[in-house]
Amino acid sequence: MALRAFTDQEAPLAAQLVALKAAAGSHSPSLLTIREELPDLEITVDACFISNPYATQLFLDYLKAELLDTGAIRDVLEFYPSQNQVIAAYIAGHLGIDTESVFVGNGAIEIIQAVIHSYASTRIMVTLPTFSSYYEFAAGHAEVVYFHLEKEREFRLDPEEYLAAVRELQPDVVTLINPNNPDGSYIPFDDIQAILAGLPEHVTAIVDESFIHFAFEDLNLDIRSIIGECQRYPNLVVVKSMSKDFGIAGIRAGYAVMSPDRIKQLLASGYLWNSNGLAEYFFRLYCREDFLQKYDIVRKQYILETQLFYRQLEKVPGIKTYPSMANFALVEILDGVSADDLMQHMLVRHGVYVRTCSDKVGLEGHFLRIASRGLRENQLIIDALNDVLSSAE
Amino acid sequence: MALRAFTDQEAPLAAQLVALKAAAGSHSPSLLTIREELPDLEITVDACFISNPYATQLFLDYLKAELLDTGAIRDVLEFYPSQNQVIAAYIAGHLGIDTESVFVGNGAIEIIQAVIHSYASTRIMVTLPTFSSYYEFAAGHAEVVYFHLEKEREFRLDPEEYLAAVRELQPDVVTLINPNNPDGSYIPFDDIQAILAGLPEHVTAIVDESFIHFAFEDLNLDIRSIIGECQRYPNLVVVKSMSKDFGIAGIRAGYAVMSPDRIKQLLASGYLWNSNGLAEYFFRLYCREDFLQKYDIVRKQYILETQLFYRQLEKVPGIKTYPSMANFALVEILDGVSADDLMQHMLVRHGVYVRTCSDKVGLEGHFLRIASRGLRENQLIIDALNDVLSSAE
Known part of the structure; x- marks a missing residue:
């Protein structure tokens, strides 16, 4: 199968896109870069x-009322x-734990870098597929071994198999x-607990909960974070990005919860002023009841x-959508169309930018990762997918 | 000599200040923290x-016109x-050098941490007195040795003595x-060049030019940066904060110029997304002629x-002001009043917050560091100093 060929007008844009993506390595070029x-x-x-x-809109409303309209933005x-x-201390207040167990990062990415390097x-045993920084940042520090999640099992992780792999591969x-x-x-939650209980004490477990606010185990839609287990397991490091759930990727705010000893060690040689003013303002909101109540609604x-x-x-023909508890779904293209091709067609013909997974290690087949962007935009994504895929011949 | 005792109203504030400063370690508590x-x-x-x-005001004017009034702040x-x-690439455009020689940091502080750790x-040979992170961040990585600048010589550095110390102490x-x-x-400029010419090739020279925009060698007030020498000296790493000259400490923007090999090595295991959206916006301004022309005036x-x-x-009696090409002056209190005391009195009685140097390694005597804050504010500083010092008995 192949998608309808680009028109003469569309073709140069598609070619430029390919070049931009190549320049961005294992990540997507940013919207700003593409626009420019x-x-x-x-x-x-x-x-x-x-x-x-x-x-994002909720944060912007607070920013406008409290910083822009008052002039406090200057400070x-x-x-x-x-x-x-x-x-x-603000984050600890929100979580109800000790400040000494909380480490603030310039986005979760700085923390991932810091803990992997430390x-x-x-x-290091990395579950595949994954966010590429988890193995890229290990370069020069540790050998990388993989635990593969299989698409045939819809990427479900089996705790017993996982612990058997740890025993066999002996990662630190x-x-x-x-x-x-x-x-x-x-x-x-119970499976993560089983993994923590079964891990040798000397193995550091980095659990990245950057998408946990979108997951739920019953219809109350409550968040089931593993942060509460950090006190019981000093080998547990929970990493949390604020970019996804709070929609503020441009601010760069993240934190980790881990044993006070580990944090003391990190702070002894750096990370003193790694937050910016807006990140500090955000974390001050993060422990305010008025903000949190409004946040839970959105x-x-x-x-x-x-x-x-x-x-x-x-329901879209020609693709398989894998079950997701995050705010994106992994979609496999079934009819031989490549992910890069479908991405380019959706962007050039419909202005819908989806993440090709052609560069993702550990994914065999043609995959797109498609984010949920809100009711109206989601409908545009569905329409674009249907239109482009129906043109395949 | 002692300063006039605090009134009953002033005393509790002064005591709280002492506690706050103790909690902030070798740095001053931030204005936000003190206010809260x-x-x-x-x-x-x-x-x-x-x-x-x-x-700062210039940046705010641009921010308002280009991001706030247009709504582009959301992006x-x-x-x-x-x-x-x-x-x-934006910074390289401004400097007229290759992008491969420029490393962007989350403030200069992240770069200082990265290059010291790497x-x-x-x-490591650190010149004293100094910014404390230069020796603090070496903890657990390298032994710290010192080259002392002497107050008797007004802290002037002699290139030949400096190179002799390098030969003797053999730092890397x-x-x-x-x-x-x-x-x-x-x-x-000529002395820095002499130092670079005399340094062994295997010794990495970190030159921090965070205050270079305030220095001048003649009345044209031109900036004499050493960045142009990076190509000639692969052992040179020039670190540059944007916080001081552009007045945007809350944004966290900095960069370093060094050999492409070193940057490739740093980027191989991290530092991929260490800028925030406002830092990126700032660096886009940093290579725009209209912005730079206005900046040079201010x-x-x-x-x-x-x-x-x-x-x-x-001209203030009771203190000695050392010659400065930065935007702050080091002031020695001559009559036995301690720096902490003078700082507290100026803050509690006049609302003027100056930096006590009582925690600064390598300074013998009672020193304050006083920043220039603009004509009107500078006058308030002078008035406060005169008033508090004249009350000493």
């Missing part, structure tokens, strides 16, 4: 981009933000993302719309 | 804070900023801040006001 390099391309929906747009931009542990000294660090990126598979609204979107995706 | 912890204290001038307020906060080398493996990394923090002493205005301020400081 391809000004003729109109992007209607950025479904590469995995964040809750309603939460936020002009002065140094507070030190790591001052900001950690704790992976012999071998293991990484889990829950729900996993890019497939959205979810490890239930979180649940977004989950419901997201799950509705997945039901629509499941 | 001591709401009764009115801070009129923050002269701890070393940045050009006119440049900046919501989406991921570009990768390190995409932003490096290159200091045996011994040396650090220089030019102009130096906290004393403001300046190493002329830079020169600030230098002139700053040098005028130093002439006023020199």
Whole structure:
């Protein structure tokens, strides 16, 4: 099968896109970069981009009322933000744990880098498919070995098989993302607990909960974070990005919960002023009841719309949509069309930007990762998918 | 000599201040922290804070016109900023060098941490007095040895003595801040060149030019950066904060210029998305002619006001003001009053916050570091100093 050929107008844009993607390595070029390099391309929906747009609006409303309308924004931009542990205290307040167990990062990505460089000294076991930084950042620090999730089992992780792999491969660090990126598979709370209980004490477990606010185990849509287990398991490091659930990727805010000893060690040689003024402002909101109540409404609204979107995706002919508890779904293209091709056609013909997974290690087949962007945008994604796929011949 | 005792009203505030400072370690508590912890204290001038307020206003004007009034701020906060080398390209454009020689940091502080952790493996030679992170971040990585600048010589660095110390102490990394923090002493361009020419090739030279925009060698007030020498000296790493000259400490923007090999090595295991959206926006301005022309005016205005301020400081009885090419001056209290005492009295009685140097390693005596904050504020600093010191008995 092949998609309808690009028109003479569309072809040059598609070629430029391929070049941009090649330059961005194992990640997608940012929207800003694409807009600047391809000004003729109109992007209607950025479904590469995995964040809750309603939460972004909530943050913008607070920002406008409290910083822009009051002029307080000047202080936020002009002065140094507070030190790591001052900001950690706000987060600890939100989580109901000790400040000494909280480490603030310049986005979760800085924390991933810091903990891999600090704790992976012999071998790191990474679950595949995954977010590529988990193995890329190990370069020069530790050997990387893999635990494969299989598409035939819809990427579900079996705790017993996982622990058997740990015994066999003997890593000093293991990484889990829950729900996993890019497939959205979810490890239930009880299974994570079983893994922690079965892991040798000397193995550091990095559990990345950056998408946990979108997952649920019953219809109350409650968040089931493993953070509460950090006190029981000093080998547990929970990493949390704020970019996805709060829709503020541009601010770079993240944190980790881990044993006070590990944090003391990290702070002894750096990470003192790694937050910016807006990140500090965000974390001050993060422990305010008024903000959190409003946030929980937009979180649940977004989950419901997201799950509705997945039901629509499941009905699109020519693709298989894998079950997801994240705010994106992994979609396999069944009829031989390549992921890069489908991505380019959706972007050039419909302005819908989806994440090709052609560069994802551990995914065999043609996969796209499609983010939920809210009711109206999700419908545009469905329409674009249906249109482009129906043109295949 | 002792300062007039605090009144019953002033005393509790002073005591709280001491506690806050103790909690902040070798750095000052931020203005935000003080405002929150001591709401009764009115801070009129923050002269701890070393940045050009006119440049802050210039940036705010651009931000308002281009991001706030247009609504483009949403994109900046919501989406991921570009990768390190995409932003490096803007800086390289400004500097007229190759992108491959530019490394972007989450503030200069992240770069200081990264280069010390990467290159200091045996011994690091730090010039004293200094910015404390230069030796603190070496903890667990390398032995720290010191090259002392002497107050009797007004902290001037002699290149030949410096090179002799390198031969004797055999460090693998040396650090220089030019102009130096906290004393403001300046190493002329020709002297830095002499040092670079005399350093063994295997010794990494970290030259921190975070205050170079305030220094000048003639009345044209031109900037004499050493960045142009990076191509000739692969052992040279030039670190540059944007916080001071552009007045945007809250944004966290910095960069370094060094050999492409070193940057490739750093990027191989991290630092991919270490900028936030506002930092990226700033660096886009940083290579725009319209912005740079306006910036150069406020830079020169600030230098002139700053040098005028130093002439006023020199006339205050009871203190000695050391020559400075930075935007702060180091002031020695001559009559036995301690720096902490003077700091507390100026803050509690006049709302003028100055940096006590009682925690600064390598400074013998009672020192304050006082930042230039613009004409009106500088006058308030002078008035407060005169008032508090004249009350000493």
